[in-house]
Amino acid sequence: MTSPSTTGVRTRFCPSPTGMVHVGLLRTALFNWAHARHTGGTFVFRIEDTDASRDSEESYRHLLDSLRWLGLEWDEGPEVGGPHGPYRQSQRHEVYREVAQKLLAAGHAYESFSTNEEVEVRRRAAGQDPKLGYDNADRFLTDAQKAAFRAEGREPVLRLRMPEADLAWTDLVRGEIRFAAGSVPDFVVVRANGVPLYPFVNPVDDALMGITDVLRGEDLLPSTPRQLALYAALADIGVASGAPRFGHLPYVTGEGNKKLSKRDPQSNVDVHRARGFLPEGFANYLALLGWSIAEDRDVFSMAEMVEAFDVTRVSANPARFDLKKAEAINASHLRALPVEDFTARVVPFLARAGLVGEPPSAEQQRVLDAIAPLAQERMIVLSDAVGLLGFLFVDDVEIDPAAAAKQLAGPEAAEVLDAAAAALRELPAWTTADIEAALKEALVEGLGRKPRQAFGPVRVAVSGRTVSPPLYESIELLGRERTLARLAAARAAVPG
DSSP states (O other), X not given: OOOOOOOSOEEEEOOOOOSSOBHHHHHHHHHHHHHHHHTTXXXXXXXXXXXXXXXXXXXXXXXXXXXXXXXXXXXXXXTTBOTTOOOBGGGOHHXXXXXXXXXXXXXXXXXXXXXXXXXXXXXXXXXXXXXXXOOSGGGGOOHHHHHHHHHTXXXXXXXXXXXXXXXXXXXXXXXXXXXXXXXXXXXXXXXXXXXXXXXXXXXXXXXXXXXXXXXXXXXXXXXXXXXXXXXXXXXXXXXXXXOOXXXXXXXXXXXXXXXXXXXXXXXXXXXXXXXXXXXXXXXXXXXXXXXXXXXXXXXXXHXXXXXXXXXXGSOSSOEEOOHHHHHHHHHHHHHHSOHHHHHHHHHHHHHHTTSSOSSOOHHHHHHHHHHHHHHHTTXXXXXXXXXXXXXXXXXXXXXXXXXXXXXXXXXXXXXXXXXXXXXXXXXXXXXXXXXXXXXXXIIIITTOOOHXXXXXXXHHHHHSXXXXXXXXXXXXXXXXXXXXXXXXXXXXXXXX
């Protein structure tokens, strides 16, 4: 069992399948993917599913789907395969057992019988803070002492023997980092029941899969000295060929610059996906959480990100998740879509709301094709289409109460609606241009109203909202019958 000989950069993304996909997690995947693609390397996707009590098959499937939605295709991993599988930790227990036995035989790991209570007593007796944790005392147990513990019914954990030297590395994001000798105690690699722990299996898998560059969250930085010590031991027994390069990515923060908690709805990628963020817009924004393509530029494609991505230019400072900025970037990508692509992406949202079929009928498609270029300029996320365009696909419109209170109250609104209905009822040609001319003549010139006062009541009557696609085009698409019916219904609802 030796580390594979590899050439080029090999990055990995190795989440645990436990619940929702966090924004920060997907940002980590994106940076690993971009680093691999920029360098012409390999992106490995691995599943850390050794915690049977928390992991679920549903979450595993959801992880795969989330990566594919964002466009982060992996070169090795689940459903793709590769030379270093299996790529799920739950299927690699024999690998870990064999490596642990080799470490034990070589003296890099040792059996430890101390309980937490015993460690605390020893610390206090030595006048030390019990919070310092394990004191490395079991390094020196004799065979007779071990036998005595076993006779009591104790089962040992396996601990890695930390080196008596400083542990340092040059972080790809943070530069030189050093931990003083003795500051990190010997740590458990295998529980007494034989179950290997994450700080052990993670580096073992990285070594056996030839991972060269580990980009991960800064919350994991304190564990890096342990990983470096383990890599040195793995190299000694022929499992690793050396330590990878580490880069610790900045926290993603929320309101108040606190780390974005899993309880914060904005941390859940599914929330943004359900609203209709485009994958290319969301990926663009995630890339800005710690990196920038240029000082004066925020909007770019994933191909442009790959071309420009330099991991040493990732900021070490926390990156705040700003929903307004994410929406603005998504809106830019949405407006840049070819109109046919935009229309196709809107359909599932309209269909889920019961407004169109999937696929739409010929008449629904005709309306969609006509309104799409106008709606595209007014939307931020795809779900906006439901509120913005819904009125075009129903017989009777539901008027928003706030819109009615603003535009459909009092004799002036009644006058506008009466004049609009009269002008449109006798219109010979039902075209956008003729509708515009007739309404302007009747309401602006005829009633002497300012455009905002003239057209506000009409817009709310036909669309149900104060914001809609361009009014005259909308009225043409609605047709004469539905337009007049809505004007009449709104007029009947005007008080007084």
